[in-house]
Amino acid sequence: MGMKRRCCQLPSFILLCALLFLLTFRLGFCYESSKVVAGCIKAEKKALLKFKGGLTDPSGRLSSWVGEDCCVWRGVICDNRTGNVVKLKLQNPFPMSFYTDGMDYELGGVISLSLLDLKYLRYLDLSKNNFEGSRIPNFFGSLIKLRYLNLSDACFGGAIPRSLGNLSGLLYLDISNNFANLEAKDWNWISSLSSLRYLNLGRANLSKASSHLLQSVNFLPSLVELHLPRCRLYNLSPSLPSINLTSLSVVELSHNFINSIPHWLLNISSLLQLGLSYNHLQGRLPDKFEELISLQNLDLSRNILWGGQLPPSLGKLCNLHTLKLSMNNFSGEVTELINTLSTCNNSRLETLDLGYNTLTGRLPNSLGYIKKLRELRLPENMFSGSIPDSIGNLSSLEYLYLSVNEMSGRIPGNLGQLSSMIVLDLSENSWQGVITETHFANLSSLKELQITKHLPNISEIFKIDPRWLPPFKLRYINIRNCELGTKFSTWLESQNELRTVVLQNVRISGSLHDLLLKLDLPLDKLDVSHNNLSGQVHNSFRFNYGSTVDLRSNCFEGLLPLWSSNVSELYLGSNLFSGPIPPEIGEEMPLLTYLDISSNHLNGSIPLSLGNLKYLYYLDISNNNFSGKIPSFIGSLSSLGYLFLGRNRFSGEVPSSLQNCTRMGILDIGDNRLSGNLPSWTGEAMPTLLIFRARNNSFTGDIPWQFCGHSYLHILDLSNNKLTGIIPTCLGDLIVFKYDLYHWFSKIHNISLLLVTKGRIMEYKARTLDLVKILDLSSNNLSGGIPQELTTLGMLGTLNLSRNLLTGKIPEMIGDLEDLETLDLSHNKFVGEIPASMASLTFLSHLDLSFNNLSGEIPTNNQFHTFNDPSIYEGNLALCGIPLATKCSGSGETPSSGGKGDEDAEGRLEKLWFYLTVALGFFMGFWGVCGSLTIKRRWRLAFFRFLKKITNEITGLVCLMAN
The missing domain is CATH 1.10.287 (Helix Hairpins)
Structure with missing residues (x-):
């Protein structure tokens, strides 16, 4: 029995031994096969060297491509088991680097067909290089093992090859941010990429394929992220017969021309992020938005949406991390939306951006219960009231923007408890009350502080203990139109990381040297304008490249300081500086683009070195005592766009070299002693001229007809000269006086110009100059009549032809000057009746017809009811009627006399x-x-x-x- 049992067990024993042997052999084989193959495959090494030979490599990034083992070359990754090249990671490692010139590291040239010999290539990254507009190689579609293809930011152009549709195993495709001419004429091939999970075609021109684009994308059931920004998409399909995009979580369609939200998007329950900013969306939000309960990021900013109330239903999306609705047409209050957002249990909202709308009302107290809020952006609305006290509950808040609203009242002290705060911007409101160190007590993370208020009066006062040491290190401080007090400088002494200092109109006095000397750090911007600072200005302060210095409207005296050569904008106007312009200014400050030394006591002539400022765009030396001729070398400043030489003592003729300044926007040579003919060449040489001011000089001759060629001229002031001849009829062709065109002087925020309008001299700033349209030819020796063509200038605001030798009748159609506010025809020789059409000038607020030979009855209807001052008709002996004492023929003293x-x-x-x-x-x-x-x-x-x-x-x- 026992023998039989042993015999039965023998085959089992032999079988077990055989299995152990096979297992040992297999493990040994696996171990051997797992070892790295010494050296790569020769055919693939040869292919790589041929690929390298077609490339340009200015920085030598591929210098390691030598030796036998290509698997150790930079950017080449091989399979550990087989030695086959499976990855090429050749993206530019330093694109747009602050420390290096990214262009030096860009690969370029020709991509060789030898890449086809890399038969196991799964990963190819050529991003952030420069292939100079060449086409994406068609043979890329034959690299059938590819799973990852990144050609973004590589300067490819032309048509996207249809052959990419052969890459059925591709998981990741990014060809974004290439040349603008990269386009897809046909889009059907995209449906073949059935495994695709990530697709980014940003900046490619898909306009020709937009009608069927989404139908093709709908065949990609594995797609997780779809990025199509700046693709010139117009009309997307509003609906699809069925939705296969069950995995889609990210859709980015910003910067296109989409005018409505496709309904099919709202049926994708997996959607986490939706970007539709910078489009042409109109109408109201679809109700189905509130069904996207998984949505985490929603960006609909910068559209032309809605023009009505904010949809409170968005507050029901309790998984939202980011909600951006800025720069639309939303109006009304935000209370309901914020109340709804605050009721979400464990609300995840981190960013709320409702800026640049016309939202009104007060910020509700419920704002303080959106506990995870990190960014709150509400600038440029019409919010009123104070900041709610509950703001102190937002312990995670890092960025708070409330600028340019109508808020008022006190700033709550518990803002000082928000230790995570990085940026606090409360500028351009009407704050009141006192700010103490309590408002900043625990703001240890603060880097940017802006507290400014609307003019005219200052009611916000800083009262900070000079012994207090701030817990933060600011980089940017902007305080305007507040009262800081004389001890504020001790506040700044500890801020050794500052780069921008703006303390404008804050009632500080004393020496600038005492204010900033202890900082001893390089600045990007220093603005202490509109204060009571005095004394001489030292040039020992340090500035970074391209910095700005603004010391306007103080009481600084002495010679003009020569600042650091890094300064590009220098504003020293409205002070007490005296003496000449330093002769070496052109060598010492070669980067100057803006120079304002107006309204001082400077004298002498303009130094020759100023002609070396080849970047100078804005030059204002007006209202000083400069004399001599306008130097011809100013014409070498070819970048000059704004030149203010007015209110000095310049004499002689205008140098013809100025016609080299072809970018001129404003030319002010008024209030000098200039003579000769007006510069007729401005009509052709300065096509973008907006303002020409030559008043109060001794110019003679005719008004050049070439002035009529100024397409953008909307202030022409030639008054108080010795001009003769007739008014050119072609002035009726000045386009800006005919049509409602604006030129946005607000971009040059320091512009200030004295103009005569409404019978008095008025100073106009940048924000109002756009609205001013003036034709002033007064106080000359012009003859003839008023050209009928001038009555076509329907947008003209001021017409002043007074104190000339003009004759004839006032044109009957003068009532066509619909926008006219000021009309001065006094001290001429006009005859006839006041045209009845003048009664239709409903905006007319200043009228002077005195000292002419006008006759007949003064109109009494419309605007003429408001002109009760008889002096505006004085000197016209044949005029009668109200408000003159002379009654018209046929009107008795007492209507009831029976006469x-x-x-x-x-x-x-x-x-x-x-x-x-x-x-x-x-x-x-x-x-x-x-x-x-x-x-x-x-x-x-x-x-x-x-x-x-x-x-x-x-x-x-x-x-x-x-x-």
Whole structure:
């Protein structure tokens, strides 16, 4: 029995031994096969060297591609088991680096066909290089093992090859941010990439494929992220027959021309992120938005949406991390939306951006219960009231932007408890009260502080203990139109990381040297303008490259300081500086683009070295005592766009070299002693000229007809000269005086110009210059009449032709100057009646017709009711009527005296009844003749003349009875 059992067990034993042997052999084989193959495959090494040979490599990034083992070459990754090249990671490692020139590290040249010999290549990254607009190689579609292809930022152009559709195993495709001419004419091939999970075609031109783009994308069931920003997409399909995109979580369609939200998007329950900013979306948000309960990031900013209330249903999306609705047309209050957001249990909202709308009302107290909020951006709305005290509950808040609203009241002290705060921007509101160190007590993370308020009065006061040591290290401080107090400088002494210092109109005094010396650090911007600082300005302060210095409107004195050569914008206007401009300014400050030394006590001539400032764009030396001729070397400043030489003592003629300044926008040479003819060459040489001011000089000759060629000129002031001849009829062709065009002077925020309008000298700033349209030819020796063509300038605001030798009648169609606010025709030789059409100038607020030879009755209707000052008609002996004491012929002193006035009234009354009777009969038979009126144009004209006559008779009777 036992023997039989042992015999039965023997085969089992032998089988077990065999299995152990096979297992040992297999493990040994696996171990051997797991070892790295010494050296790569020769054919693939050869292919790589041939690929390298076609490339340009200015930085030598591929210098390691030598030796036998290509698997150790930079950017080459091999399979550990087989030695096959499986990855090429050749992206530029330093694109747009701050420390290096990224262009030096860009690969370029020609991509060799030898890549096809890398038969196991799964990963190819050529991003952030420069292939100079060459096409994406068609043979990439034959690299069938590819799973990852990144050609972004590589300067490819031309048509996207359809052969990419052969890469059925591709998981990741990024060809974004290439040349603008990279385009897809046909898009059907995309549906073949059935394994694709990530697709980014940003900046590719898909306009020709947009109609069927999404139908093709719908065949990609594994797609997780779809990025199509800046692709010139227009009309996307609003719906799809079925949705296969069950894995889609990220959709980025920003910077396109989409005008409505596709409904199919709202049926994708897996959606986590939706970007539709910078489009043309219109209308209201679809109700289905509130069903996207998984949505985490929603960006609909910068569209033309809605123009109504914020949809409170968005507050029900309790998984939202980011909600951006800025720069739309939203109005109304935010209370309901914020209340709804605050009721989400464990709300995840971190970013709320509602800036640049017209939202109103107060910020609700419920804002403080969105506990995870990190960014709150509400700038440029119309919010009122104070900041809610509950703001102190937002312990995670890092960025708070409330600038440019209508908020007021005190700033809550518990803002000082928000230790995570990085940026606090409360600028351009109407804050009141006192700010103490409590407001900053625990702001240990603060880097940027902006507290400014609306003018005119200062009611926000800083009262900070000079012994207090701030817990933060600011990089940016901007405080304007507040009162800081004399001890504020001790506040700054500890801020050794500052780069921008703006303390404008904060009522500080003393020496700039004492204020900033202890900082001893290089600055990007220093603005202490509109204060009471005094003394001499030292040039020992340090500045970074391209920095700005603004010391305007103080009491600084002494010679002009020469600052660091890094300064590009220097504003020293409205101080007490004296002496000449330093002769070495062109060598010492070669980067200057803006130079303002206006309204000082400077004298002498303009130094020759100023002509070396080849980047100078803005030069204002007005309102000083400079003399001599305008130097011709200013014409070498070819970048000059704004030149202010007015209110000095320059003499001689305008140098013809200025015609080299072809980018000129404003040329102010007024209030000097210049002579000769006006520069006729401006019409052709300065095509973008907006303002030409030459008043108060001694120019002679005619007004050049070439001025009529200025397409953008909207202030032409030639007053107080010795000009002769007639007013050119072609001035009626000045386009800006005809049409509603603006030129956005607000971009040059320091512009200030003195202009004569509404009978007085007024100073206009950048924000209002856009609205001013002036033609001032007053105080010359011009003759002839007012050209009829001037009456076509419907957008003209001020027309001043006073104190000339003009004759003839005032044009009957002058009433066509619809926007006219100021009309001064005084001190000329005009004759005839005041045109009746002038009564239609409904915006006219200043009128002067004095000292002419006008006659007849002064109109009394419309705007003429408001002109009660008789001096505006003085010197016209034949004028009569209100407000003059001279009564017109036929109007008695007392209407009830029974004299000729009563007889005239009775006669007119009889005529009125006659006309009324005729009119009644006419209307009784109207339906019998209306068909004839429709057919006969001559009858229609007679009918309307008849109605006009009745109207005039009624008006005359009413005026007579009123007198």
